Amino acid sequence: MASRQGGTHKKSVDRRQVILDAAARRFAEFGFETTTVRQIADDVNILSGSLYHHFATKEEMLGEIVRGAVLDQRERAQRIAASRLDAETKFVTLIREELSALAERIEAYAIIFNERKFFRRSPDFLYLIKARKEAFEAWRAVLEQGVEEGLFHAGIDSYLTISTIMRMLNTGADWYRHEDGSPLDAMAEYSLEALTDFYTGFALRSVRSAGRAGEPIPAAMRQA
Amino acid sequence: MASRQGGTHKKSVDRRQVILDAAARRFAEFGFETTTVRQIADDVNILSGSLYHHFATKEEMLGEIVRGAVLDQRERAQRIAASRLDAETKFVTLIREELSALAERIEAYAIIFNERKFFRRSPDFLYLIKARKEAFEAWRAVLEQGVEEGLFHAGIDSYLTISTIMRMLNTGADWYRHEDGSPLDAMAEYSLEALTDFYTGFALRSVRSAGRAGEPIPAAMRQA
DNA sequence: GTCTATAAGTAGATAGAC
DNA sequence: GTCTATCTACTTATAGAC
Numbered sequence: 001m002a003s004r005q006g007g008t009h010k011k012s013v014d015r016r017q018v019i020l021d022a023a024a025r026r027f028a029e030f031g032f033e034t035t036t037v038r039q040i041a042d043d044v045n046i047l048s049g050s051l052y053h054h055f056a057t058k059e060e061m062l063g064e065i066v067r068g069a070v071l072d073q074r075e076r077a078q079r080i081a082a083s084r085l086d087a088e089t090k091f092v093t094l095i096r097e098e099l100s101a102l103a104e105r106i107e108a109y110a111i112i113f114n115e116r117k118f119f120r121r122s123p124d125f126l127y128l129i130k131a132r133k134e135a136f137e138a139w140r141a142v143l144e145q146g147v148e149e150g151l152f153h154a155g156i157d158s159y160l161t162i163s164t165i166m167r168m169l170n171t172g173a174d175w176y177r178h179e180d181g182s183p184l185d186a187m188a189e190y191s192l193e194a195l196t197d198f199y200t201g202f203a204l205r206s207v208r209s210a211g212r213a214g215e216p217i218p219a220a221m222r223q224a
Numbered sequence: 225m226a227s228r229q230g231g232t233h234k235k236s237v238d239r240r241q242v243i244l245d246a247a248a249r250r251f252a253e254f255g256f257e258t259t260t261v262r263q264i265a266d267d268v269n270i271l272s273g274s275l276y277h278h279f280a281t282k283e284e285m286l287g288e289i290v291r292g293a294v295l296d297q298r299e300r301a302q303r304i305a306a307s308r309l310d311a312e313t314k315f316v317t318l319i320r321e322e323l324s325a326l327a328e329r330i331e332a333y334a335i336i337f338n339e340r341k342f343f344r345r346s347p348d349f350l351y352l353i354k355a356r357k358e359a360f361e362a363w364r365a366v367l368e369q370g371v372e373e374g375l376f377h378a379g380i381d382s383y384l385t386i387s388t389i390m391r392m393l394n395t396g397a398d399w400y401r402h403e404d405g406s407p408l409d410a411m412a413e414y415s416l417e418a419l420t421d422f423y424t425g426f427a428l429r430s431v432r433s434a435g436r437a438g439e440p441i442p443a444a445m446r447q448a
Numbered sequence: 449g450t451c452t453a454t455a456a457g458t459a460g461a462t463a464g465a466c
Numbered sequence: 467g468t469c470t471a472t473c474t475a476c477t478t479a480t481a482g483a484c
Binding site: 117161164198210 | 253254255257258338341381384385387388391392395396399414419422423425426429430434437438
């Protein structure tokens, strides 16, 4: 049985994944509650009733889409915060890894951000709120380390600063998807690297202590 | 007839406004498409059918809620950009007036932001996209004036900078409503003034030229 | 201006044939 | 694993009594 698992089982997993990908695209673009199971079914060329062979409810699809993304997010933040680096390198690494993850799983993170009020109302997603809070606390620890080390200015409100930066990265990534459109219609083309540099510089300027504005931006540390 | 207008007409206007206020609260909290006309009717203690005496469609309610807010937004930005002030004072005034308006009409602006994809799909709301784009261009002119005056650093990407700041103000104001909740549950209490100072400083640090990081933040000019 | 009553359509989800 | 067929509930909106 174990030796044959690859054959039949993999095919079934793929089918699930195709459905989840279609659902993620819909949820990210139009919202979870606005998307109908018929639209998802149409996207993968089956009838809506057939979806219920793979998933018990529409909400179960949502859960599968966001779970891994938010747990990875917490893991990243905690790993970087616990590493042996100076606070500024940690901070830059947090931003760059976060943006890299946002770009790679943009639908999942757009959904997590856009449906945050839905998640907060639903007891099934309490773990998600908790994981995001823990990621937040890891960021906060990095900021406070930076103030102690004299790299960041003492007047920082870590709560406001981190929540602002996190929203900035989330909405910036969502806007990057093009489907959004932003306040302009003539949309310039930016590479992910260009955007990452922009946001890194933007965030660093907001936390650095007075004399350090002009210093070079440290590279992110992949072994963090 | 003109002399009696105040009596009966005002009462009818008030009724409309009570309904619109309820609708705005629902749309801002749960989204336009997710909100049902029955919920709005329940909030003002009438039956759903009776709403159609005041409004032809649910979308008409949405239009009434957002129209004034977005036209005011454009007017503010254009008035400040066209005033005779240095670019930094204009920039600070833009931010402070914008946040003040966001706080005053928080539901309308939260709806405009959260339903932006809906507005972009709907031909009836093209004027809204256009007005926001024009406000955007007014901000951009201020930024470019600042670069010319040497107040802001030359490397600014005005497109990225303004769209980032605008999203920052919008999401910051929405988060300020409490009903949101943000990544933390233990939510600190901030006054609107404290928040305004924070965002003004945050944005200013991102645009000021190298040597000017420590200079005092100019007061906003109300006569702008 | 609100109610009663209802039309016409669509939502998420289920049962059983194949 | 997908289809046919359908249930129940709920959606926006309308018609006409009061």
